[in-house]
Amino acid sequence: MLANNYAEIIRGYMRDIANDNVKTINRIVILELGGGSGRFAYQLIRALLRLTDGLIPNSLPSFYYLMTDISKSIVNTWHNQPKLKQLIEKGILELAVLDVKSPQKAELVVSKKPLKTFINGNPVVVVANYVFSVYVDTFRVEDNKLHEIKVGVNVDDYLPELVGSKEVFRKIQFNQQQLPIILPYYKESIFNAILKEYKEELTASTFQFPVTTLRNLELLKKLSKGRLFLLISDMAESNINHLEGRDSLPMYLNGPFASYVNIDAFARWTNYKSGVVLIPTTPSRHFDTYAFVLGQGGECIETSLAFENCTGMCGSGARLASIRRASKQQEKPYTPCELIGLLHSSHLDLFLIKPLIGPLLTAAAIANRDERNALLAAIEKCWDNYYLLGANDDIDYDIGRVLMVLKEPEKALKFFFHSLENYGPHHSTLYRIGRCYEHLDDLINALSYHRRSLKQKHTTRAKKQVDRLIAALENESGDNHNALSKTIG
Ligand SMILES: C[S@@+](CC[C@H](N)C(=O)[O-])C[C@H]1O[C@@H](n2cnc3c(N)ncnc32)[C@H](O)[C@@H]1O
Numbered sequence: 001m002l003a004n005n006y007a008e009i010i011r012g013y014m015r016d017i018a019n020d021n022v023k024t025i026n027r028i029v030i031l032e033l034g035g036g037s038g039r040f041a042y043q044l045i046r047a048l049l050r051l052t053d054g055l056i057p058n059s060l061p062s063f064y065y066l067m068t069d070i071s072k073s074i075v076n077t078w079h080n081q082p083k084l085k086q087l088i089e090k091g092i093l094e095l096a097v098l099d100v101k102s103p104q105k106a107e108l109v110v111s112k113k114p115l116k117t118f119i120n121g122n123p124v125v126v127v128a129n130y131v132f133s134v135y136v137d138t139f140r141v142e143d144n145k146l147h148e149i150k151v152g153v154n155v156d157d158y159l160p161e162l163v164g165s166k167e168v169f170r171k172i173q174f175n176q177q178q179l180p181i182i183l184p185y186y187k188e189s190i191f192n193a194i195l196k197e198y199k200e201e202l203t204a205s206t207f208q209f210p211v212t213t214l215r216n217l218e219l220l221k222k223l224s225k226g227r228l229f230l231l232i233s234d235m236a237e238s239n240i241n242h243l244e245g246r247d248s249l250p251m252y253l254n255g256p257f258a259s260y261v262n263i264d265a266f267a268r269w270t271n272y273k274s275g276v277v278l279i280p281t282t283p284s285r286h287f288d289t290y291a292f293v294l295g296q297g298g299e300c301i302e303t304s305l306a307f308e309n310c311t312g313m314c315g316s317g318a319r320l321a322s323i324r325r326a327s328k329q330q331e332k333p334y335t336p337c338e339l340i341g342l343l344h345s346s347h348l349d350l351f352l353i354k355p356l357i358g359p360l361l362t363a364a365a366i367a368n369r370d371e372r373n374a375l376l377a378a379i380e381k382c383w384d385n386y387y388l389l390g391a392n393d394d395i396d397y398d399i400g401r402v403l404m405v406l407k408e409p410e411k412a413l414k415f416f417f418h419s420l421e422n423y424g425p426h427h428s429t430l431y432r433i434g435r436c437y438e439h440l441d442d443l444i445n446a447l448s449y450h451r452r453s454l455k456q457k458h459t460t461r462a463k464k465q466v467d468r469l470i471a472a473l474e475n476e477s478g479d480n481h482n483a484l485s486k487t488i489g
Pocket residue numbers: 033034035036037040068069070071074098099100101128129130131134
């Protein structure tokens with residue numbers, strides 16, 4: 001869902017650029033920082049291609065996606081990922097090892113170009129999800145005075161054994177030293193102006209200032225001839241009320257430590273640069289999306305409209321949470337149509353399948369032909385949108401079950417085999433593979449998988465069922481099997 005929102009907002013930005021009629025701009029560069037698993041990039045690229053391909057030929061700029069992370073091993077994993085390889089071969093995707101502290105040192109993996117040459121003066125869209133809480137300075141305002149905070153870490157004796165586990169973060173304690181400062185503190189006058197505003201507007205608070213990030217955005221802005229569009233999703237403090245009254249460091253434990261991003265500082269910086277700030281009307285500190293447009297004359301009408309449509313009123317975090325909650329809480333069962341609607345309103349988010357598995361199985365069983373086709377298409381699209389990396393809670397098995405009820409045994413088999421490969425030979429996976437083969441009239445394979453199923457751990461009742469099924473399949477007449485098929489789900 002978030003990737004789809006980004007795609008719509010970026011398309012809005014492309015339209016604003018096209019409306020500006022700057023003939024020299026025929027491409028934008030989307031630069032994702034701290035890409036992590038790569039799943040978001042994959043989904044965003046697909047959504048953006050869907051939204052822009054061939055609709056208004058030649059009028060929108062094209063895009064090049066530069067996916068980056070500080071970790072070399074992550075970038076290597078991307079390079080070997082078949083779905084990403086296809087996008088690299090199409091000339092849409094480039095990969096780089098990049099530290100947000102020094103983007104100019106980025107190492108581009110495919111073209112080997114320096115970042116400056118790669119950007120080549122084109123507008124840059126910076127995508128930064130859960131990555132901008134690094135390299136910040138911390139300050140405290142109290143009694144109308146500004147202090148810098150020097151933060152240290154107390155390490156206990158027993159810590160070394162815990163290194164490598166999440167426990168280590170629970171044991172860490174911070175110490176803080178508060179030193180009064182006078183302005184100007186930075187060499188940049190805008191940064192000092194923002195600190196001065198905080199000194200005057202805050203009563204008592206500890207807050208962070210994203211000094212390194214803002215400096216590097218200045219640098220990227222130069223490489224892009226002034227046109228920079230920043231899209232951030234994170235846990236954030238986005239106005240003075242969020243910042244006010246904090247006594248401790250603005251950090252939280254999320255496995256390791258992370259800090260709330262001071263979005264308010266990005267907004268003030270953008271305002272000083274005469275840019276456009278897009279913040280949801282009711283931003284959620286827990287998670288939300290924020291956008292900042294620089295160097296794009298005028299009001300950025302298309303970008304703003306897309307932002308408001310996707311995330312403006314309640315915020316993307318709240319929207320996704322409400323859809324997920326709706327998938328769990330309902331008094332009456334969903335109709336097949338309602339379920340199809342729910343899946344689509346999440347932009348076909350695969351992670352709805354598991355919480356919705358009960359309703360999906362019921363709906364699949366009662367759906368008419370049109371609804372069956374629509375459910376099938378929605379589920380296949382969910383899977384198609386998904387970029388597999390690591391564990392996925394065996395959603396493959398759940399999809400297989402729904403496809404079986406939709407009377408699609410051949411398609412279901414694909415998912416059960418996927419489950420088998422990734423999650424091992426669970427008796428119910430083997431049993432359901434057997435059932436699919438039965439429906440495909442392949443009794444030899446059906447028997448083989450039912451027998452394999454029996455070798456796994458079973459409840460006594462399930463074991464009896466499979467025993468009976470095998471006996472029926474072995475019965476050459478087949479009559480018995482047909483009767484049993486109706487009784488065993
Ligand atoms: C919390 S994950 C977020 C991943 C992804 N953006 C997402 O939202 O799922 C942070 C990512 O940023 C990367 N990272 C951490 N420090 C970084 C830095 N200084 N420069 C670039 N990437 C960094 C990490 O390797 C990790 O992949």
